[in-house]
Amino acid sequence: xxxxxxxxxxxxxxxxxxxxxxxxxxxxxxxxxxxxxxxxxxxxxxxxxxxxxxxxxxxxxxxxxxxxxxxxxxxxxxxxxxxxxxxxxxxxxxxxxxxxxxxxxxxxxxxxxxxxxxxxxxxxxxxxxxxxxxxxxxxxxxxxxxxxxxxxxxxxxxxxxxxxxxxxxxxxxxxxxxxxxxxxxxxxxxxxxxxxxxxxxxxxxxxxxxxxxxxxxxxxxxxxxxxxxxxxxxxxxxxxxxxxxxxxxxxxxxxxxxxxxxxxxxxxxxxxxxxxxxxxxxxxxxxxxxxxxxxxxxxxx
Ligand code: 13P
Ligand code: SF4
Numbered sequence: 001x002x003x004x005x006x007x008x009x010x011x012x013x014x015x016x017x018x019x020x021x022x023x024x025x026x027x028x029x030x031x032x033x034x035x036x037x038x039x040x041x042x043x044x045x046x047x048x049x050x051x052x053x054x055x056x057x058x059x060x061x062x063x064x065x066x067x068x069x070x071x072x073x074x075x076x077x078x079x080x081x082x083x084x085x086x087x088x089x090x091x092x093x094x095x096x097x098x099x100x101x102x103x104x105x106x107x108x109x110x111x112x113x114x115x116x117x118x119x120x121x122x123x124x125x126x127x128x129x130x131x132x133x134x135x136x137x138x139x140x141x142x143x144x145x146x147x148x149x150x151x152x153x154x155x156x157x158x159x160x161x162x163x164x165x166x167x168x169x170x171x172x173x174x175x176x177x178x179x180x181x182x183x184x185x186x187x188x189x190x191x192x193x194x195x196x197x198x199x200x201x202x203x204x205x206x207x208x209x210x211x212x213x214x215x216x217x218x219x220x221x222x223x224x225x226x227x228x229x230x231x232x233x234x235x236x237x238x239x240x241x242x243x244x245x246x247x248x249x250x251x252x253x254x255x256x257x258x259x260x261x262x263x264x265x266x267x268x269x270x271x272x273x274x275x276x277x278x279x280x281x282x283x284x285x286x287x288x289x290x291x292x293x294x295x296x297x298x299x300x301x
Contacts, residue, residue, distance in 0.1 A: 002029050002108065003066075005267065008184055008270055009270050009273060016053065019050050019052035019056070020035045021036055021058065022036070022038075024239070025035075026232045026262075027064050027259055033266065041301075044298065045298065047076075050071070050074070053279065054075045054076075055071070056273060057076055060084060060261060062088045063112075064076050070294060071104065072287060076156055076279065077279055080263040080278075084259070087147055087168050088115055088147065092115075093167055097121060099146070099233075100121065103164050105140075106143060106164060109131075109134060109143055109145050111126060111131070111133065111148045111294065112297065112301070116282045118147070119289075119294065123293055125294050128197050128211075128215075136159055144163070146166030146168065150200055153204075154210060155197075157201070167185070169200075172198075172258045173231075173232070173233075173256070175253050175256045176232075177252075178200070178202040179197075181193060181206045181207075184250055190228070191227040192209070192225045192229070193206050193228075193229030194209050194212070194216045194229070194231065195230075195252070196211070196212070196231060199232075216240075220244065225247075228249045231252040232256070247275050
């Protein structure tokens with residue numbers, strides 16, 4: 001069944017001159033049809049650089065939106081329009097405008113997990129892999145960091161710099177409780193603990209390394225260790241188990257799956273390509289403003 005679907009997708013992809021971009025949290029069968037897989041930063045770079053006419057973005061809404069902001073001349077399609085990111089919806093444009101008024105003179109750093117409208121009110125964007133570098137590059141004592149309070153707390157700790165944090169969070173990463181990490185470390189004392197910075201500060205404090213999704217995979221690739229505890233969405237652990245059958249991978253929590261990321265399926269990718277539907281487009285007045293902070297980030301990091 002999957003083979004048939006894959007063959008049809010490949011055929012249509014050629015006809016449409018389409019590129020399939022896939023985030024690391026997507027289902028395995030969707031990862032298997034990717035032209036390129038990666039974390040948010042890598043996928044943004046690919047979306048900006050491709051000469052394809054169509055981008056099928058297997059990820060969540062803000063990722064497809066970012067691709068469309070960077071490449072407005074391309075058709076960006078999202079296989080399931082319901083695949084949003086709850087964290088991105090935890091701040092609205094109006095709320096950010098009010099927050100800026102309360103904190104005049106602050107530079108606004110916005111995590112890429114945000115809507116185009118919020119990006120349009122932003123000075124510079126960041127992703128999980130470059131947030132520390134982005135904040136470090138800003139010469140202003142007053143910095144608003146939104147929407148992820150956990151990524152913001154991690155940056156604060158690394159740079160020993162106080163940020164004005166918006167109180168958003170990722171429900172999936174909030175499931176990785178510090179007591180679970182403590183218990184796993186007790187059971188598997190030799191394992192290296194790798195976590196995503198969207199985990200809460202108490203969990204991050206127990207980690208050996210704090211990395212983006214691709215960062216976690218690259219770390220395992222170049223590490224001599226053979227046992228790991230992985231604190232991020234569980235697809236990463238599943239992929240690692242398949243890639244390195246001789247190494248051992250433990251999840252921090254077995255229920256840490258992102259329901260939104262899992263909404264894209266092979267069937268939906270096929271239907272999207274067949275009907276050229278589910279296009280993500282940002283109104284030009286918002287797009288122009290949202291482009292600047294993303295471009296500023298891509299130009300520096
Ligand atoms: P990465 O940029 O590390 O892939 O993270 C995106 C994300 O949504 C994590 O929950
Ligand atoms: Fe959003 Fe969390 Fe899902 Fe990432 S894992 S897309 S932050 S809900």
